[in-house]
Amino acid sequence: MLGEPVLPAASFTIQANAVDVGRSSVWLASECVERDVPPDQILRLDLCLNEALANVINHGGPGALSCPVLLRLCVDRSGKHNSAVLSITDYGTSFDLDDYVPRPTPGSLLDAQPGGLGLKMMRTFSDDLDYCRVEDRNELRITVHWPHNV
């Protein structure tokens, strides 16, 4: 309902590895359910989280793999629509979303090159995707919105 306050944020710390990616999905679902986030929005966040953590693991370098990754979820019902913001903070190599140029769709199957799919998926399944570098950390913010009457 419009006007409800911001619910308390939830946070979770993981290591950048496949097992903890699975743990992070369980955590996300549990915290979202507790905050009445609709299932389809949870799925969108989960897909984005999975892709973001895959990028941290595959492209973040030694810093990303040796340091914890902090996840933070904040659900806000006070605006013109509900929103859930999932922040992912890691100590990996810096990157810039604006530098990423999507590969053109290949003309044939045999021309197809793997890679670059994760960011494309995050852009599709999120409503906002923001990145900033804070000191020696990357912070990626994934936002989804849904109407008040859901």
Add this chain to the structure above:
Amino acid sequence: MSSASIEHEDHSDVCRSIRLSGRLDMIGTEAITMKFASLSAAKGRRVIVDLREVTFLASVAIREIINNAKAVARRGGRLVLLVGDNDLVAKTLETTGVGTIVPMFATEREALEAAVA
């Protein structure tokens, strides 16, 4: 532990359905990768990859689908996708452009016809 699974059904000597189900995230995909490649591998094989029961499709799984489709094509076969009314999977495949390079069908009959054509 993975919630993904893989099963297969042979329609003929050359045509096979491979049914993937559950959560194809990093761990789920790792669990099915070897068997998926093995079931797809045969000269001239026609393969229908059934994704109707997939609940989560990460990019790592899409890469495996592309890799297997390429391998099948190089051996003279064809791999097609069956998505049914699984909108999430269809949207993910369309978003990533996979739907334009690996034929995607809503019904089993269409998929089977395309695979053996």
